Amino acid sequence: MRCEYLDICPFAGGKMPCDGALLAIYRKHYCLGEYHNCARHLLYAGLGERVLAPHVYPNQHDRARELLGQASQRRTAVLV
Numbered sequence: 089m090r091c092e093y094l095d096i097c098p099f100a101g102g103k104m105p106c107d108g109a110l111l112a113i114y115r116k117h118y119c120l121g122e123y124h125n126c127a128r129h130l131l132y133a134g135l136g137e138r139v140l141a142p143h144v145y146p147n148q149h150d151r152a153r154e155l156l157g158q159a160s161q162r163r164t165a166v167l168v
């Protein structure tokens with residue numbers, strides 16, 4: 089299975105600092121496999137493709153959930 093964000097994701101495109109061997113492992117595991125378990129995929133799915141999140145790596149699920157929570161709170165604050 090191929091992640092639908094593969095063409096726009098800076099991590100997958102090698103634009104975030106990452107050792108080449110580690111990048112290859114992540115790409116195989118997440119981008120071309122279990123992309124639905126990728127922290128960056130969570131962000132794209134929740135906030136849209138324009139999210140940059142240059143410091144969130146595929147295995148940083150806690151950070152992704154934290155950012156999603158912050159975005160949700162901001163949206164709620166605007167609506168109240």
Ligand code: SF4
Pocket residue numbers: 091092093094095097099100115118119120122123126127128129132146
């Ligand atoms: S890093 Fe995550 S969001 Fe980016 S292409 Fe790979 S699986 Fe998709």
